[in-house]
Amino acid sequence: MRDGEEMTRRQILGIGGALGVMAVTGLSAAAALSRRPAATGAELRSAVPLPRPFQVPLPIPSVLAPVGRTGGADRYAITQREVTAEILPGVRTRLWTYGGTFPGPTIESRRGRPVTVTHRNELPVPTVVHLHGGRTPAASDGYPTDLVVPEGWHRAGPGARGDGARGDGAHGGHGMPGHGMDMGAGMSAHDPRAVTTEVTRDYTFPLDQRPALLWYHDHRMDFTAPAIWRGLAGLHIVRDDAEDALGLPSGPRELPLMIADRAFAEDGSLDYPSLDPALRDRPGVREPYAAGVLGDVILVNGAPWPVHEVDAARYRLRVLNGSNARHYELAFEDAGDGRSYDFLQIGADQGLLAGPVTHRSLPVAPAERYDLVVDFSRMPVGTLVRLVNRLGSGRTRDVMAFRVARKAADTSRVPRVLSTDLPAWRREDAVRVRDFAFRAGRTGDGGTHGWLIGGRAFDPTRTDVTVRHGDTEVWRLVADVHHPVHLHLSGFRILSRGGEAPLPHDAGLKDTISLRPGESAEILTRFDAYRGRYLFHCHNAEHEDMGMMANLEVI
Ligand code: C2O
Ligand code: CU
Ligand code: CU
Numbered sequence: 001m002r003d004g005e006e007m008t009r010r011q012i013l014g015i016g017g018a019l020g021v022m023a024v025t026g027l028s029a030a031a032a033l034s035r036r037p038a039a040t041g042a043e044l045r046s047a048v049p050l051p052r053p054f055q056v057p058l059p060i061p062s063v064l065a066p067v068g069r070t071g072g073a074d075r076y077a078i079t080q081r082e083v084t085a086e087i088l089p090g091v092r093t094r095l096w097t098y099g100g101t102f103p104g105p106t107i108e109s110r111r112g113r114p115v116t117v118t119h120r121n122e123l124p125v126p127t128v129v130h131l132h133g134g135r136t137p138a139a140s141d142g143y144p145t146d147l148v149v150p151e152g153w154h155r156a157g158p159g160a161r162g163d164g165a166r167g168d169g170a171h172g173g174h175g176m177p178g179h180g181m182d183m184g185a186g187m188s189a190h191d192p193r194a195v196t197t198e199v200t201r202d203y204t205f206p207l208d209q210r211p212a213l214l215w216y217h218d219h220r221m222d223f224t225a226p227a228i229w230r231g232l233a234g235l236h237i238v239r240d241d242a243e244d245a246l247g248l249p250s251g252p253r254e255l256p257l258m259i260a261d262r263a264f265a266e267d268g269s270l271d272y273p274s275l276d277p278a279l280r281d282r283p284g285v286r287e288p289y290a291a292g293v294l295g296d297v298i299l300v301n302g303a304p305w306p307v308h309e310v311d312a313a314r315y316r317l318r319v320l321n322g323s324n325a326r327h328y329e330l331a332f333e334d335a336g337d338g339r340s341y342d343f344l345q346i347g348a349d350q351g352l353l354a355g356p357v358t359h360r361s362l363p364v365a366p367a368e369r370y371d372l373v374v375d376f377s378r379m380p381v382g383t384l385v386r387l388v389n390r391l392g393s394g395r396t397r398d399v400m401a402f403r404v405a406r407k408a409a410d411t412s413r414v415p416r417v418l419s420t421d422l423p424a425w426r427r428e429d430a431v432r433v434r435d436f437a438f439r440a441g442r443t444g445d446g447g448t449h450g451w452l453i454g455g456r457a458f459d460p461t462r463t464d465v466t467v468r469h470g471d472t473e474v475w476r477l478v479a480d481v482h483h484p485v486h487l488h489l490s491g492f493r494i495l496s497r498g499g500e501a502p503l504p505h506d507a508g509l510k511d512t513i514s515l516r517p518g519e520s521a522e523i524l525t526r527f528d529a530y531r532g533r534y535l536f537h538c539h540n541a542e543h544e545d546m547g548m549m550a551n552l553e554v555i
Helices: 004-014 017-025 029-035 224-229 541-545
Strands: 068-070 073-086 092-098 104-110 115-121 129-132 200-205 212-218 233-239 254-262 297-300 307-312 314-321 328-334 343-348 351-359 362-364 369-375 384-389 398-407 432-443 448-453 465-467 472-479 483-487 493-497 512-515 520-526 532-538 549-554
Touching: 073 104, 092 104, 104 115, 129 200, 212 224, 212 314, 212 369, 224 541, 233 254, 297 398, 328 398, 351 369, 362 369, 448 532, 472 483, 472 512, 512 520, 532 541
Parallel strands: 073 115, 104 233, 254 314, 307 398, 432 472, 465 549
Antiparallel strands: 068 073, 073 092, 115 200, 129 212, 212 233, 254 297, 314 369, 328 362, 328 384, 343 351, 343 369, 384 398, 432 448, 472 520, 483 512, 483 532, 493 520, 532 549
16 A cells, blocks of 8 residues: 555556646656655646735734623624735735635634634625634534525526526525535535534634634535635634743734735636636536646735835744645745745644744645744844745745844743643554545546545545544555645644654644655544544645545544
8 A cells, every 4th residue: 555656556547637747747656755846736827917026015814803702702703705805916806705804804712712703604605614723513613514505595406507596496495515416526415414504603612722823714515625715714823821921922023924825817816727616516626727726926814925024033923824735845035145044933733842943944734834933133134034935936936025124122032841731642542543545536437536535535424434532543644645634623743754753843733744745654643522523634625625535423
């Protein structure tokens, strides 16, 4: 199973078209690994003129005010709606948003203080909200068929496409999982366990978990990738007293950075190669993009290649790769002499590390979060520091820039011990070892190509893995191309990569692991949170939509 040759042959036999191109670049898994192909996916080219970098200021998503605070819980309300925004200067772009902005509003919360968010769906299609990284009961975890259907929605069957009319006797039912399997994607069936609601839904998050940068995003079955691309993503930060007491850079010196690539069509809309641009019936993307959709514009917090003025002081940067498929290798470079500055990593997906780790560059896969501290006091006032992606080229090599504007006092610190509450799981505690292969393959009889876990495409009616509550397990994961693998509900530790010690940036508690081409890894986790139906999947959002997702039942 782990043999590189075998993997490559399956890749070549099992896939065609664009995936064939990828197979060619990955003829030998070992060669692929040594060359580290920068991308799994194909890049869309924008058809509008793109702005020069470092002209627009970095936006900071606004923090959402609660609509109520009762009985130790905070209540929020978010309306999902379509808006027109100016992302590129002078270009008007239709977006699907949480609350009218992209990124959506940030929710700030305290560890152990429950939050209920009432989402109202005013978009033209069903939606599902998932809090990525949340330790959330199954009913609020955003299972892909737990749809919130908009007013007037009915499933458009054959011959009933696209009108969305209400009260049609023949198609009047609401809330069937809205994907047209009769149309050839061949990935799933009606899900009897789905709990759909009309127009609104309350999602309740206990947030009984380590402080961390989480994010919420759409998770509708078969259509997650285009929905996120259109703007359905926002940040959610969990804090606690212990973290506050550390003295890390804070206030205006703590910056959330949601990095995401996009492409723009001639009319200013976001370009995306959907087979069904209405995102109603037919899932999937045009063949050349089946390995992942990349854009040629890099947005940070929704702005193209922004610039941010900083004090000559330490800053805490809370980085999320919110891209569908693009990987980054981040580095801080002096725009003058090109030299790079090292920086500290203080946290991973699921919160603070035991202690800081120094990096000169840092790979960041889709959905991963990294908590960084950069010391701008080491740079002369006036320096322009570029945050670059060493995997990018041309315009996509730049991400954003910081201009060191002024000298300033700095009382922040980065203690050598950051946290002492990381789980103490050991490999010896594992009661089971499971193997999962993340690979391209064919689904259904039509031979539609897709992305598979253990040779199977996602089916909401099939339980793939049953675990016992409280059990500790080791999972061995192996990949053909890049697959950022995400586990809902439970954070994990990375035990090994390619049979060796994990990489320096693998430290801490994770919920997403970046598997590189041909790579295997072992993760260790304990299922001690909630019982119920959860997921694990590839977070290349196109792979996810094309089958690379599986059910996990905690009993
Ligand atoms: Cu970020 Cu299942 O998702
Ligand atoms: Cu998740
Ligand atoms: Cu993948």
